[in-house]
Amino acid sequence: MAGKNPGWPLRECCGAARACRAPGPKPQSTLQSSCTLRYASSYITNCTRPSMRGLPMLTPPFKLSACGMAALGAAVSAGALQSGDGQCCGHDHVREENGGAAHAQARTRLYQLDTHLHCSVIGTCLSPAELRKLMGRHMDIKGKTDLELHHQAVGLAHENGDLSKAIHKALDQRHAAVIKGFAAAQDEAALEAAWKQAWQQGEIPGAYWALLTHKCTSFALRQMAFGEVHMLSHLMGSANRHELKRFVALEKENLELQDKLERERQRHHQSQLERDALAGQLRQQSLDFEARLSQLRAGAAPGGETRPDDASALVGVHTERRERAERAAEQAWAEAGRLQQMAEQLQQRVQWQAEELAAAEKELHRAATQPQAPDAAQQQALQGRKLLYVGGRPSSTPAIRDHVQRHGGEFLHHDGGLETRKGLLAAQLPRVDLVVFPVDCVDHDSVVNLKRLSERHGVPFIALRTASLASFAATVARELAPPDAGTRTTSASHFCLRHG
Incomplete structure (x- = not known):
């Protein structure tokens, strides 16, 4: 100066x-x-x-x-x-x-990130249970919902306070292995390659946190990762809404089937009681007839004297009654058998519904907690298999295709002859490992042709109850499970749920 x-x-x-x-x-x-x-x-x-x-x-x-x-x-x-x-x-x-x-x-701290990133970081990289446990150490969380805790955590993340430091430490501890892997990247190109590899493997939460806090991450790379995670949340929300709608419909159908099964059980039980009562009456009548006949033959008929004409007429009447009672008993037995068969069929349908509900609930839970992590049973059943899906609905076929590809399988589709020529079915079938078709969305001629071609080429086929993703996942888990899992392995099936 x-x-x-x-x-x-x-x-x-x-x-x-x-x-x-x-x-x-x-x-x-x-x-x-x-x-x-x-x-x-x-x-x-x-x-x-x-x-x-x-x-x-x-x-x-x-x-x-x-x-x-x-x-x-x-x-x-x-x-x-x-x-x-x-x-x-x-x-x-x-x-x-x-x-x-x-x-x-040094790596970037949580409070040093742009404030518009805090919501996606906390929502993606920490589970609601982990965030609730962490927030409980710093404030009173009694009566607060997960959404309220999320809003409070996002609002305090930009401050260099105790809560922001605790969240940063918890994220580092949870994703330590991924952070260590990203630390080897020394430039932006290596970081982007590591991010794309983690994205393909479904390791989104840890890779997202490691990328945002890496010392070499540029503003453009952060924005690119933020945009991809943002769009992924929209896609997962849409998929979850579709699965939730299907789950509610399956629950409703399951309740209706259970009510129908309970009514059939009551009818079956009532028929058994009536059959037992009728059988008891027939036995008692038979004993009475035999006793009466013995008396007549011995000449000790009531009224004093033996009258052969009356005895013959009485024997004829009782014989007719017994035959009529036997016919009624046979009809009762036939009705009981029919009801028993119907009850068994309903029980089988309830079991299928329960398996589909379990598969849908499992898929919903996996989509909510680990969107990109494949299911172990489905992965083991579909890994490396080339699957031909015949028929189906346009609304559910893309979801089944994504399910097969996400678990390591290859998906081929033939609509059964609506738009795709039926001649292509014979050309596609020898190149696949498994044929799957829903019985409610394929015509009878295609099923007969499909069975004949499958038996000719030795390719196993599975019939689905419906064309839904839940039915597909449940049937695959049941039919393609390994022998040590307590279920049978599939072979060339000769039974169709609809066509026989």
Whole structure:
């Protein structure tokens, strides 16, 4: 500051101060000018000191009056805020260099990330249970929902406080292995390659946190990862809504089948009681007939004398009654057998419904907790298999295709002859390992042709109860499970749920 004379603002300030201290009422403009000039004077003086720290505040945190603005502008134009040796700018440059060196040596902290990233980081990289446990150490969480805790955590993440540090530490501990793998990347290209590999493997939470906090991550790379995670949340929400709708429909259908089965059981039980009662009556009548016949044969008929004509007529009547009772018993037995068969069929349908419900619930749970992680049983059943799906509905076929491909299988589709030529079925079938078709969405001729071709080429086939993803997943888990899992392995099936 050598050669600069900031004395004129000081003199102006002192004059204004003397005007303020003079007796009598002071105009409001005089008071504002006095305070403004005193602030400008002290501020300019502090800025000229060699030992200043940081940049001078060229914009004060209040609105200057017209007089103060003129004085401060004159001081700036006169060079009162310029340093002769460039210490101010040099100091800022040194601070940037020091800050850049520190940033190059350490990962980015949670509070240092852009605030619009905190929601996706906390929602993707921490489960609701982990966040609730963590928040419980720092505040009262009684009665609060997961959404409320999420909002509070996001709102406090930008502060360099205890909660932000605790969340950062918990994320580092949970995803330590992924962070260690990303630490080997030394430039942005390596980081992007590691992110794409983690994305393909379904390791989204750990890779997302490791990428955002890596020392070499640029703003553009952060925005790219944020956009992909954001769109993934939309896709998962749409898939979850579809599965939830299907799950509710299956639950309703299952309840209806259970009610129908219970009514059939009651009817079957009532028929058994009636059959047993009728059988008891027949046995008693038979005993009575035999006793009566013995009496007649012995000549001890009631009324005194034996009358052969009456005895023959009585035997004929009782014989007719017995035959009629036997026919009624046979009909009762036939009805009981029919009801028993119907009950067994309903029981089988209830079992299939339960398996489909379990598969749908398992898929919903997996989609909510680990969107990209494949199911172990489905992975073991479909890994490396080439599957031909015949028939089906356009609304559910894409979901089944995605399910097969996500678990390591290859999916081929033939619509049964609606748009695809039936001749292609014979060309596709020898190249596959398994044929699957829903009995409710394929015509009888295609099923007969499919059975004949499958038996000719030795390719196993499975009939699905419906064309839904839940029915597909449950049937695959049941039919293709390994022998040590307690279920049978599939072979060339000769039984169709609809066509026989």
